[in-house]
Amino acid sequence: MYAPPVQRLITELSKLPGVGGRTAQRLAFYLLRASEEEAGALADAIREVKEKIGLCSICYNLADGPTCRICADERRDPELICVVEEPSDVISIERTHEFAGRYHVLGGALSPIDGVDPDDLKIAELYERVATHQVREVVIATNPTTTGEATSLHIADGLRRRRPELAVTRLASGLPVGADLEYADELTLGRALSGRRAV
């Protein structure tokens, strides 16, 4: 129906989360109408972010250098680590202003059905970090979903076996069950964080 380059653009856009075929088509036509400069700015922004942004060598958060801003911040408590699924969860928790520690970003949640095993996440890296650094408490802040809960149990168990004296906590209930952390409002997430309990 479309010239191959247009079809290619629609196909690529439709792979974006939350973008269906119809939206992809609308975006593609918007870009076709846009000036060369405007469309080029979008293409450049995508290329630049892929070239310049990598993962923090300590916590696997997004970073524009060897370590992320939070790991580089001396004022953050290095003995308190909050484990989250995605870099976007770091943003959600930072917005609450309730957490002064550091993070550990897993890169997803355990989901055998989707072929996501412990080796696919930064779980071994978390154990290594806890074994080689002074850590007082690990707060598990995976999403209150089936996969997030399974991941939480797996990690709590792994940490307990390796470091029985370590405090391992989980966000308090009150978060909408089945939803991702990023959809929780700051107040609810802040309360869940301050009311965290041992697991």
Ligand SMILES: [Zn+2]
């Ligand atoms: Zn970091």
